[in-house]
Amino acid sequence: MPALTGLKVLELARVLAGPWCGxxxxxxxxxxxxxxxxxxxxTRGYGPPFLGEGxxxxxxxxxxxxxxxxxxxxxxxxxxxxxxLEALIRDADVLIENFxxxxxESLGLDxxxxxxxxxxxxxxxxxxxxxxxxxxLRPGYDFAVQxxxxxxxxxxxxxxxxxxxxxxxxxxxTGLNAAIAxxxxxxxRNTTGEGQRIELSLFDVQVQALANVASSVLFxxxxxxxxxxxxxxxxPYQTFDAADGAFALACGSDALWxxxxxxxxxxxxxxxxxxxxxxxxxQHRDWLIPELERxxxxxxxxxxxxxxxxxxxxxxxxxxxxxxxxxxxxTARGLRIEADGVPMVASPLRMSASPMIAPVRPPxxxxxxDAICAGLGFDAATLRANGALR
Numbered sequence: 538m539p540a541l542t543g544l545k546v547l548e549l550a551r552v553l554a555g556p557w558c559g560x561x562x563x564x565x566x567x568x569x570x571x572x573x574x575x576x577x578x579x580t581r582g583y584g585p586p587f588l589g590e591g592x593x594x595x596x597x598x599x600x601x602x603x604x605x606x607x608x609x610x611x612x613x614x615x616x617x618x619x620x621x622l623e624a625l626i627r628d629a630d631v632l633i634e635n636f637x638x639x640x641x642e643s644l645g646l647d648x649x650x651x652x653x654x655x656x657x658x659x660x661x662x663x664x665x666x667x668x669x670x671x672x673x674l675r676p677g678y679d680f681a682v683q684x685x686x687x688x689x690x691x692x693x694x695x696x697x698x699x700x701x702x703x704x705x706x707x708x709x710x711t712g713l714n715a716a717i718a719x720x721x722x723x724x725x726r727n728t729t730g731e732g733q734r735i736e737l738s739l740f741d742v743q744v745q746a747l748a749n750v751a752s753s754v755l756f757x758x759x760x761x762x763x764x765x766x767x768x769x770x771x772x773p774y775q776t777f778d779a780a781d782g783a784f785a786l787a788c789g790s791d792a793l794w795x796x797x798x799x800x801x802x803x804x805x806x807x808x809x810x811x812x813x814x815x816x817x818x819x820q821h822r823d824w825l826i827p828e829l830e831r832x833x834x835x836x837x838x839x840x841x842x843x844x845x846x847x848x849x850x851x852x853x854x855x856x857x858x859x860x861x862x863x864x865x866x867x868t869a870r871g872l873r874i875e876a877d878g879v880p881m882v883a884s885p886l887r888m889s890a891s892p893m894i895a896p897v898r899p900p901x902x903x904x905x906x907d908a909i910c911a912g913l914g915f916d917a918a919t920l921r922a923n924g925a926l927r
Contacts (some may be wrong), residue, residue, distance in 0.1 A: 538566065538891070538892075539565055539566025539891055539892060539893065539894050540565050540566055540888060540891035541562060541565040541566040541567040542566040542567075543566075543568075544562070544566070544567040544568065544630050544631070544723070545567070545568050545570070545628060545629045545630050545631070546559060546562050546563075546567045546568065546569045546570070546629065546630065546631040546632075546633065547570055547572060547625055547626065547629045547631070547632045547633070548569055548570065548571045548572065548606065548633045549572050549613075549632065549633065549634040549635075549636070549646075550633050550634055550635040550663065551573075551574075551578045551579050551580070551635065552578070552579055552580055552635075552708070553580070553602055553679065553705050553708035553709070553712065554635060554663050554679075554707075554708040554709075554711040554712045554715070554739065555633045555634065555635040555661075555663050555712065555715070556571075556578070556580075556602040556603055556712070557602045557708065557709055557711075557712030557713070558633055558661070558663075558711075558712040558713070558715040558716045558719070559571065559603075559606060559633055560602050560603060560604060560605060560606070561712065561713065561716045561884070562631070562716060562719070563604070563605035563606055563894065564604075564605060564884040564886065564893050564894060565886070565891070565893065565894075566891070566893075566894055567631075568607070569605065569606040569607070570606070570607050570608075570609060570625065570629075570905075570909060571603065571606045571607065571608045571609070571900065572609055572611055572613075572622075572625070573608055573609070573610045573611070573902060573903070574610070574611075574612070574613075575610050575611070575612055575926075575927045577610065577902040578599060578603070580596060580598045580599040580602070580603075581594075581595075581596055581599050581902065582596065583596050583598035583599065584596040584597060584598060585597075588600075588878070588879060592901060592902070593901060595879065595898075595899060595901075599899055600879055600881060600898075600899045601881070601882070602712075603899040603900070604876070604879075604881055604896065604897055604898060604899050605894055605896075605897045606899070606900055607900055607904070607905035607908075607909060608900035608901065608902060608903055608904050608905055608906075609903060609905060609906045609909050609910075609926070610902050610903035610906060610926060610927035611906075611925065611926055611927075612924065612925055612926070613644050613646075614644065615923070615924060615925040616925075617920055617923045617924075617925040618920065618925035618926065619645070620915070621910065621913065621915050621920065621925075621926075623654055624913045624914075624915070625909075625913070626651060626654045626655055626658065627654055627655050628913070629655065629658060630657070630658070630659060630723070631658070631659045631660075631661065631719055631723075632651065632658055632659070632660050632661065633661045633663070633715065633719075634646070634660075634661070634662055634663070635662070635663040635664065636662075637664070637674070637676060638664060638668050638673045638674055639674070641662070648660060648734050652732070655732070656731055656732060657726060657730065657731060657732045658732040659719055659722045659723060659726065659732045659733060659735065660732065660733075660734045660735065661715050661718065661719055661735040661736075661737070662734065662735065662736050662737070663711060663715060663736075663737050663738070663739075664677055664736075664737075664738050664739070665677010665678065665681070665682060665738060665739050665740065666682075666738050666739070666740045667736070667738040667740070667741060668736055668738075672738075672740065677738070677739045677740070679705040679706070679707045679708045679739065680701055680705075682707045682739040682740050682743055683701045683702060683706070683707055683743070684699075684701075685740065686707070686740055686743040686744050686747070687744070687747060687750075687751075687761070688701075688702065688706075688707070688743055688747065689701055690761065690763065691747075691750055691761050691762070691763055691764075692763065693763055693765070694763065694765045695762070695763050695764055695765045695767070697763075697765075699763070707739050707742065707743045707746075708739065710742050710743065710746050711737055711738075711739050711742045711743075714737055714742050715735070715737050718735045718737065719735065722735060749770065750769070753769065753770070766785070767822075767826075770815075770819060771788075771789055771815060771819070772788075772815065772818035772819045772822045772825065772826070773786055773788045773794075773797075773818070773825070773826065773829055774786070774787050774788060774789060775826075776855060777829060777830060777833045778830065778833065778834060779833050779834065779836060779837055779838045779840075779841055780834060780835065780836055780837050780838075781837045781838055782837075782838045782854075782855070783838070783855045784833075784838050784841060784842060784852055784853065784854055784855060785852060785853045785854075785855060786845070786850070786851075786852045787851040787852065788850060788851075789851070790815070791813075791814055791815055793849075793850055793851070794812070794815070794818070795807055796848045796849065796850055797848075797850060799848070800844055800845075800848050800850070801829075801832050803832075811824065811825070812825050838854060842854065862882075871883055872885075874896045875896065876895075876896040876897055876898040877898040878898075879898040879899065881896065881898075883896070902927065903926070903927045906921075906926055906927065910926075
C-alpha cells in the first residue's frame with residue numbers, strides 16, 4: 538500500500554507552496570482534506586485555460602497542485618463552523634497553513650490552542666518572510682521573493698534585464714521542503730508521542746536554494762553575475778546554436794572535455810594550458826566559447842546529439858513544454874496521467890514497496906463537504922443553511 542496510508546492531513550493553505558506540499562503527501566497515500574474559504578482557493582480562478590463550465594469549471598493551475606484531495610468549503614470565522622473545525626483538528630495528524638502573520642491567532646488556530654486540541658498534531662506554517670523579523674507582516678508571493686532573494690539577478694541574458702524563472706520555483710521548493718520537514722516531524726513523533734510546529738518562509742528557502750551561487754558570494758565577497766544559459770563555474774556548460782537550432786551541452790568534467798576534444802577533432806586542445814582544465818576553461822571562456830560556436834554551427838542539432846550520445850557526453854535538445862510532455866522520455870516514464878478526463882503530470886517519486894496512489898482528479902469546491910461532515914457526526918445541511926459551509 539502507499540507509504541502514508543492512514544495519515545490524515547488538513548490543508549488550510551492556498552495558491553501553491555502549501556497545496557504542493559499537500560499534494561505530495563496525497564500522492565504518497567495520505568488522506569488530505571482541503572479546507573477552502575467559501576469562495577474557494579484563489580487558483581480556482583487562475584486562467585484560462587479551464588476545463589468544464591459552471592460549478593465544475595477547473596483551472597489548469599488548480600489542477601496542477603490539488604489532485605487526490607477532498608474539499609470542504611468552510612467559513613472559518615463562523616461560530617457554527619468551530620465545532621466541526623475542532624473535530625477535524627482532533628482527527629488529524631498534520632495541519633498545513635499559509636495564513637499571513639496574525640491571522641491564525643485571530644481564527645483561534647494558534648499553536649497553544651491547536652496543541653490543546655491535539656497534542657500529536659504536526660503544525661506546518663508557511664509564510665513569505667517568516668513569522669518573526671522585519672518581514673513578518675508582509676504578504677509573500679513567489680514573484681516578489683524571486684526578486685528579493687537574488688534569484689532574478691542571476692536569471693536571464695547576461696546583458697539583458699533580470700528575469701524571473703518561468704515557473705513558480707520558490708513556491709515549489711518551499712512545498713517540497715515542507716513535506717520533508719513534516720515527514721521528519723512524524724518520524725520524531727513515533728519516539729516522543731508529541732507533535733511540533735514547523736515554520737518555513739519562501740524567502741529563507743530561496744536564499745538557501747541559491748546553492749553554489751550563494752556559496753561563491755560568501756567565499757569571495759563579490760556579487761554574483763548573470764550568465765544567461767552559461768554557467769559561472771563550468772565551461773562548456775551552456776546552449777549552443779547548431780545549423781538548424783539550439784542544444785544544451787553539459788561538459789561537467791575534464792574527462793568529458795577530453796572526449797569533446799576527440800569528438801570535434803581538436804586534439805591540440807587537450808593539453809592547451811588555456812583549456813586543459815575546467816578552471817582554465819572558465820578563465821578563458823571568452824576565447825573558447827566562440828571557437829566552439831563556430832564548430833557547432835557546421836552541423837545540425839540531430840547530428841551533434843547523435844555524436845554526443847555515442848561519446849557519452851551529456852547533451853539535449855532545447856524542447857518546448859509541449860515537446861517535453863509528449864516526447865519519448867515522458868511517455869516511457871508514464872508522466873502523463875489522466876483521471877475523469879483531467880490531464881495531469883504524475884508524481885516523479887518511485888518506491889519499490891510503496892506505490893503512489895492511483896490518479897484522482899482535483900476536487901470541485903466543497904465536493905466532499907457532506908461526506909466529511911457525516912463522517913464526524915455533523916449535519917452539513919444545517920451548517921450550510923446557517924452560512925458556515927458552502
